[in-house]
Amino acid sequence: MKPAPFDYTRPADLPGALKALGGDGARALAGGQSLGPMLNLRLARPGLLVDLRRVDELRRIEQRGDALVLGAMTTHASIEDGQVPDTTRGMLRRVAADIAYRAVRTRGTMGGSLAHADPAADWVTALTALDATLTIARGGGTSTALMAGFMTGAFATALGDGAMLTAISIPSLSDRARWGYYKICRKPGEFADAIGAVVLDPARDYRRVVMGAVGGAPVVLESLAAKLPFDSTPTLTRAEIEAAAPAMDSVDRQLHVVAVERALAQAYAR
């Protein structure tokens, strides 16, 4: 259980990090709570680890207009502990507090989780539901991408070689917004078997229902969201949720439908 040898560098700023990441076999270390086990099992064998811990730009937290902008190296624990302004009526905090275990949350980061793109991870689903926008830096400059569509499959993203996720911009929820987030795990802290996430915000005429931990990228259930009222409880049947879900086997379908059902119930109970 010892990793295969690799080189290590700890750049002090963004240009340094981008330069290092441009090298052959380079891999970003953004907390390393998923990469660490893979290194130990020798499943991952990078030539060079680029530790982003010293890049201060990646820890910046700002409120910009109607959005909260979190640096990619923001840890789950700092969100859990309320060190990040609450602009989502408690949703970010609730999601963060239930990621893996405390000893993992203190080191693991939001940007690391998104770039790693494990389908069963929390942020890929929660931030799709919140309609986050990602800032991506590469040699030539920066660009933005919507979270919905950023993940292209299990452990696959639109990031591309040598590019780096630097910040996550999360639209603030209004006072009238509702949200629900429900995940099903065999044991607390384990990889999720199914996740349901719901965000409704009448101030922006925004409705989104997301089914996560599906194997690939989280699935936005548009037809289902369109049916949701803002001010009264919906009368959705389980069959309607099933009809909106992608194809999966009966056990998976049951888990995912229940997760969405419970997320909806939470949203409307709020």
Add this chain to the structure above:
Amino acid sequence: MIPVELTINGKAVKKTVEPRLSLADFLRDHLRLTGTHTGCEHGVCGACTVEVDGQIARSCINLAVACDGAQVRSIEGFDDDPLMEKLRQAFTAEHALQCGYCTPGMLIAARDLIRRKPGADLATIRHAMSGNLCRCTGYVGILRAIQRVIGEPLPAEVAPAPKAVVAVTPSAAVPPAAAPAGRAGWTTLEQRIDLPHAPDKVWALFQDLARVAPCMPGAELVDYAGGDRARGRVTAKFGPISASFEGEASFRADPAQRIGTILGTGRDRRSATRAEGEVRYTLTPLADGKATRVVILLQFGLAGPLAQFGRTSLVQDFVSRLTVQFARNAEAALAGSTAAPKQLDTGSMLWAVVKAWLARLFGRG
């Protein structure tokens, strides 16, 4: 080798270490602080829990070099801590340990919980302690011990926890249908692709191993001289992981029914993972025989390190993407293209296995 400077249990430490050295091994092997235990060594069991900059962390999945400049506190550093003293007494009184292997991690995690959530109820304690595994005493005594201390006022000397400073669905035509049960413990997946060519033409391609194998992203024939056996290699990448499976396959074909079966075994030398499986493909005509539907039933089992990541739904997603690329390459091959088949442009891994099967499988019938 990289120089690293950090403070451990209040003492400054300066060493030169290999980048791959974990904080746990650094403590145990380089500093002889063997109170930190290593259990699973991949972040699951919690036995190696220590404090880094006042927050608990798993020392087995954090690199020593990544802790440069940090304040690390291992179980030895808590000898004079008043809260830890209370916890030690409670662990004794409630019979919260037997072999003691998980105990250093349990104590450090419990102390952190008590400082963060004084007065927490049993359900909260259970939930928070779920990241630390005990394999002999069981959890009842441990939970009682924590309950005993968590209800009391925090000792004045124990500082509260420090606050850090922080200002598509698979696109293919792939609905996996209910598949027949495979061998015990095997994973079964079904994939479908439709090709705009007549079944005879598709069948001919599938029987021509030298032509069809390259259509599978990552596949390579190592040794094939015709006949119903071949040796091959399949390399796959899945996120940060990559694997290369080398193995043998044998083929059977029923031209009348257009059903082919491939049986294979392979091994990834680097991860020492073995894979075994069967692929069955069935060709049926579509659109009055102008097109062909290929139904692929894949059944496989993995043994070894990679199997630990074998979450079926992930494999499914990977195989879906693989199948899409295979279908495109096969279509190009059927249309007479001589361009090099495209590889899967995604991340890296074990699903290589799967790939291995698909690869060979299409080989011959």
